[in-house]
Amino acid sequence: MKIAVIGTGYVGLVTGTCFAETGNVVTCVDVDQQKINKLNAGEITIYEPGLEKLFLRNQKEGRLKFTQSLADAIVDAQIIFLALPTPPGADGAADLKYILGVANDLGKLLNPNNYVVIVDKSTVPVGTADKVHNAIVASATIHQAGKNIEHCFDVVSNPEFLREGVAVDDFMKPDRVVIGTTAPKAIKVMNDLYTPFVRQGNPLIFMDEKSAELTKYAANAFLAVKISFMNEIAQMCERLGADVDMVRKGIGSDDRIGKRFLFPGIGYGGSCFPKDVQALAKTADDINYDFKILDAVMDVNAMQKLHLIPKIKKYFNNNLKGKHFALWGLAFKPNTDDVREAPAYYMIDALLAEGATIAVFDPEAINNTISVYGNKIVYANNQYEALFNADALLIATEWNEFRTPDFEKISSALKNKLIFDGRNVFDPAQMQELGYHYESIGRKIISNK
Numbered sequence: 001m002k003i004a005v006i007g008t009g010y011v012g013l014v015t016g017t018c019f020a021e022t023g024n025v026v027t028c029v030d031v032d033q034q035k036i037n038k039l040n041a042g043e044i045t046i047y048e049p050g051l052e053k054l055f056l057r058n059q060k061e062g063r064l065k066f067t068q069s070l071a072d073a074i075v076d077a078q079i080i081f082l083a084l085p086t087p088p089g090a091d092g093a094a095d096l097k098y099i100l101g102v103a104n105d106l107g108k109l110l111n112p113n114n115y116v117v118i119v120d121k122s123t124v125p126v127g128t129a130d131k132v133h134n135a136i137v138a139s140a141t142i143h144q145a146g147k148n149i150e151h152c153f154d155v156v157s158n159p160e161f162l163r164e165g166v167a168v169d170d171f172m173k174p175d176r177v178v179i180g181t182t183a184p185k186a187i188k189v190m191n192d193l194y195t196p197f198v199r200q201g202n203p204l205i206f207m208d209e210k211s212a213e214l215t216k217y218a219a220n221a222f223l224a225v226k227i228s229f230m231n232e233i234a235q236m237c238e239r240l241g242a243d244v245d246m247v248r249k250g251i252g253s254d255d256r257i258g259k260r261f262l263f264p265g266i267g268y269g270g271s272c273f274p275k276d277v278q279a280l281a282k283t284a285d286d287i288n289y290d291f292k293i294l295d296a297v298m299d300v301n302a303m304q305k306l307h308l309i310p311k312i313k314k315y316f317n318n319n320l321k322g323k324h325f326a327l328w329g330l331a332f333k334p335n336t337d338d339v340r341e342a343p344a345y346y347m348i349d350a351l352l353a354e355g356a357t358i359a360v361f362d363p364e365a366i367n368n369t370i371s372v373y374g375n376k377i378v379y380a381n382n383q384y385e386a387l388f389n390a391d392a393l394l395i396a397t398e399w400n401e402f403r404t405p406d407f408e409k410i411s412s413a414l415k416n417k418l419i420f421d422g423r424n425v426f427d428p429a430q431m432q433e434l435g436y437h438y439e440s441i442g443r444k445i446i447s448n449k
């Protein structure tokens with residue numbers, strides 16, 4: 001099939017590459033000229049394990065192309081994916097200006113003689129498929145007066161469930177594909193497109209547009225609830241002397257609860273959970289529904305992102321002025337360079353406000369961090385360099401390389417054998433044996449005093 005993908009950010013690039021990988025011819029469009037130039041030069045613009053190989057192969061074999069021209073990309077396309085940003089507006093609602101702006105452009109460009117399926121891949125509020133449809137028709141009425149555009153397209157909601165860091169696998173072998181449309185022609189096109197992805201038995205789930213749109217928010221909000229619930233259980237563990245790892249294993253082995261997304265830490269971050277929970281809360285507000293769980297989740301997460309700060313302050317008798325910390329991990333999760341809503345940044349801001357200094361290391365997210373913090377913090381070339389003369393090591397992201405470090409090197413570089421671990425990467429028993437003071441999330445404090 002011939003496919004156009006509008007927006008070559010995280011989702012657009014993965015979507016375009018994976019559809020090319022299954023034999024389609026994909027043209028990706030972006031307004032960002034620099035991005036398109038880089039992509040055309042064979043340079044991938046995001047760090048995502050496994051993506052570069054597919055990107056280079058499909059580009060070399062002519063199935064994956066990049067352009068700034070929407071008009072060129074959609075010529076003869078059977079499917080147009082909208083993989084555009086939906087950032088939070090001032091009131092927390094998803095801002096649809098990018099989506100509706102492109103819908104307006106499509107109204108000028110669609111060819112009434114070619115049927116095309118227009119697919120919302122972005123995370124969009126309930127009712128957006130209708131808005132996109134109406135915006136295209138309204139624009140065509142002005143710019144293509146007299147032509148019958150309304151019958152040459154359908155708008156489908158096909159939310160994306162990929163996780164950064166494992167995006168290729170999530171896309172190529174999805175647990176399920178949700179497709180919101182009741183239009184028979186669109187059902188056929190989407191079914192043909194996705195059949196190669198669901199061959200291993202996972203379902204294609206067809207539903208109406210609004211249900212599909214709500215499914216995406218419900219999935220993200222539910223996962224945010226699960227994480228926040230465990231973060232609250234961790235708070236209870238700390239106060240009651242229980243061990244959250246044991247509780248996690250104990251409840252996760254019940255199939256009805258499941259083992260995944262039960263890891264407590266310093267809160268959820270990223271470009272999705274924070275904005276999507278907030279947007280669903282705003283949707284509820286707009287229809288006068290008091291969605292209490294969502295408010296609680298947002299409160300818990302705001303608290304959890306700073307959970308280590310009072311512990312650090314307590315250890316240093318409430319005075320962090322002049323203290324120097326090593327921080328391992330900046331990305332909002334491992335295996336990505338994405339720092340959007342990274343909990344590490346909330347910690348950096350709080351520590352700087354207390355008068356502390358910080359040296360940071362992250363395997364992939366240093367460059368993105370330099371553009372945010374400039375010379376306010378120090379950037380180390382490796383995890384051990386960050387430790388030099390620090391009063392304590394803090395951990396904000398559970399990169400694999402942090403899990404089994406050289407503890408000798410850590411203790412000889414640090415001023416004190418002191419670690420505050422926001423992602424529970426070390427074993428408390430081992431830390432006790434090595435003589436560290438070690439504080440983590442929902443587990444007993446290991447004291448070396």
Ligand SMILES: NC(=O)c1ccc[n+]([C@@H]2O[C@H](COP(=O)([O-])OP(=O)(O)OC[C@H]3O[C@@H](n4cnc5c(N)ncnc54)[C@H](O)[C@@H]3O)[C@@H](O)[C@H]2O)c1
Binds near residue numbers: 008011083085122123
């Ligand atoms: N990042 C994820 O892991 C993820 C996963 C599932 C769903 N989503 C959703 O997918 C959507 C896109 O997310 P993302 O992380 O890929 O965003 P992003 O910000 O990384 O990328 C969006 C791209 O769209 C481009 N763009 C903006 N206006 C444009 C226009 N008029 N024409 C062409 N390109 C334009 C931008 O330049 C940018 O490259 C959001 O709704 C997000 O919530 C994201």
Ligand SMILES: O=c1ccn([C@@H]2O[C@H](COP(=O)(O)OP(=O)(O)O[C@H]3O[C@H](CO)[C@@H](O)[C@H](O)[C@H]3O)[C@@H](O)[C@H]2O)c(=O)[nH]1
Binds near residue numbers: 123161165262333
């Ligand atoms: O047990 C857990 C699991 C995750 N997290 C945190 O939650 C955040 C989000 O993690 P994850 O869901 O793995 O990453 P994303 O790439 O943001 O993916 C989420 O958001 C995407 C965008 O909507 C969806 O497509 C995915 O299905 C959904 O998992 C990160 O800060 C994690 O550290 C925890 O604290 N504990």
